[in-house]
Amino acid sequence: GGFTIFAPSDSAFTYLPRSAIQSLQNNTEKLREVILFHVIPGVLGIDDLQDNQLITTTSPRGRQLRVNVYNHGADEQAVVTLNGARVKRADMLATNGVIHVIDHVLYPMADLSIVDHLTTCDTFTGANVAVTGAGLAGVLGGSGPYTVFLPTTEAFAAIDNATVSSFIQNITMLQNVLLFHIVPGTYFSEGLRDGQWLPTLAGDSEVQLKVSSDGHTRRLSGVGHIARVLKSDIVATNGVIHVIDTVMRPSRETPICGHF
Secondary structure (H helix, E strand, O other): OOEEEEEEOHHHHHHOOHHHHHHHHHOHHHHHHHHHOOEEEOOOOHHHOOOOOEEEOOOOOOOEEEEEEEOOOOOOOOEEEEOOEEEEEEEEEEOOEEEEEEOOOOOOOOOOOHHHHHHHOHHHHHHHHHHHHOOOHHHHOOOOOEEEEEEOHHHHHOOOHHHHHHHHHOHHHHHHHHHOOEEEOOOOHHHOOOOOEEEOOOOOOEEEEEEEEOOOOEEEEEEOOOEEEEEEEEEEOOEEEEEEOOOOOOOOOOOOOOOO
């Protein structure tokens, strides 16, 4: 039936952390898993890939890749990503399949949902407490997909006491603030444009993005006028997480029911 190969370019390997390279050099089984994570049974041309499509790889655990297709108008070519890695060259035909060249190595991480990340990482302890207290764990544990701008524990600790008290007394206000950090859909850095606006789950409130580029790769670097992105493109089974250093507040804090 042939195969579809998402083949990292030579330069893609330079983005792998040194620790990951050493691990692969010393662990043949892990190296095999990484390679098979780039292989899909069957032949999928670039036009066969759909936004938020999940495709199962030939890796030992049958792990999936999330496809995203970003269109930015008639004058721009669509951007296609796999777990955030951008397709740089598509539809290179072979006798037994097709090859698409991507700009990053697809490294199989643990299969964690957004809520799983919240409950297992100390960086998100503050966010986990807030999400649980606001009754939104069910939202972030659902199928989504969602893009979440997730403040660190330090960001929640920096909230003044008066604001914390108002959240305790008015859970709907806390819910609306947290919903302002959640965007429907999956938005990796490579599919974003500097100055782009995205709708949030907080009613008609939107967030504006700051995206930087070094000429080879794009990185989400800021959200709104105050939040700095500390780490971008953390893959989750139901979306993507971008870690920010500030808890943002929507301009309109009247919650919209129906998201819960």
